[in-house]
Amino acid sequence: LYRTLASRTDDLQRAYSDLAIAHQELLGVDEMKTGFLANVSHELRTPLSSIRSFSELLLSYENDPAVQNEFLHIINSESERLTRLVNDVLDITKIEAGRMDWHIAPVNLAALLQDSARTYVTLIEEHDLVFRQEIDADLPMIYADRDRLQQVLGNMLNNAMKFTETGTITLSAVRQGEEIRVSVRDTGVGIAREDHERIFEKFQQVGDTLTDKPRGTGLGLCICRDIIAYHKGRMWVESELGQGSIFTFAVPIPEIVPQLLTRVSQAA
Numbered sequence: 001l002y003r004t005l006a007s008r009t010d011d012l013q014r015a016y017s018d019l020a021i022a023h024q025e026l027l028g029v030d031e032m033k034t035g036f037l038a039n040v041s042h043e044l045r046t047p048l049s050s051i052r053s054f055s056e057l058l059l060s061y062e063n064d065p066a067v068q069n070e071f072l073h074i075i076n077s078e079s080e081r082l083t084r085l086v087n088d089v090l091d092i093t094k095i096e097a098g099r100m101d102w103h104i105a106p107v108n109l110a111a112l113l114q115d116s117a118r119t120y121v122t123l124i125e126e127h128d129l130v131f132r133q134e135i136d137a138d139l140p141m142i143y144a145d146r147d148r149l150q151q152v153l154g155n156m157l158n159n160a161m162k163f164t165e166t167g168t169i170t171l172s173a174v175r176q177g178e179e180i181r182v183s184v185r186d187t188g189v190g191i192a193r194e195d196h197e198r199i200f201e202k203f204q205q206v207g208d209t210l211t212d213k214p215r216g217t218g219l220g221l222c223i224c225r226d227i228i229a230y231h232k233g234r235m236w237v238e239s240e241l242g243q244g245s246i247f248t249f250a251v252p253i254p255e256i257v258p259q260l261l262t263r264v265s266q267a268a
Helices: 002-058 065-097 109-126 146-163 220-230 258-267
Strands: 104-107 130-135 142-145 168-176 179-186 234-239 245-252
Touching: 002 065, 065 220, 104 146, 109 130, 109 146, 109 168, 109 179, 142 146, 142 245, 146 168, 146 179, 146 220, 146 245, 220 234, 220 245
Parallel strands: 130 168
Antiparallel strands: 104 142, 168 179, 179 245, 234 245
């Protein structure tokens, strides 16, 4: 009876310890979600306020086309920003619920990277940055959702622009073994080693909230890693404060070339 009582006491102590740990984790999650809701509310309010204010001002400058064009440009920019914020929230919700729509098909990754580079070259140069491309022309085809990979590339390039005031942004892609590695390297502020994994978590951003933290929901990198994970790949960062960052994702090369599979299915 004594041994049984002692054993059950130990079990209860372990259960209590596990419960205390779970409680602390829940408190941490609750705190993150509270901060996330406050951050998202602020981020949504800002572009909405800008759109409303400049729309009202636009009505006062009916005879000044130059000012009208400037205001319309601001309204369009804030509308795009608002759309990105809403899409981030919707995407993370769909991924967690397992309701994300995927369209997997053969993808020419080299062509996709070149398309993304053409889209961003002007934006990067407008930031007085040098944009370099180091993309292997003979990259093998892969199976992927083209739009989702483009979303990942866009997030990587946008982050590079946010964090880089001077210097260079480099988009590179090479084959290493049985995978293709795509990287975006910048000469920006860098990321502390202790934050390398934290930035891929939901609702997380590094930097001081009231000073140097860039605008956003803190969901972009989390969504990107989930997208790459769905493609059976991986995503990571190499960085040190003051020495820039290298964000990389790797996706596997299929054993059967997608073009051949497509031909076989068509013949059948």
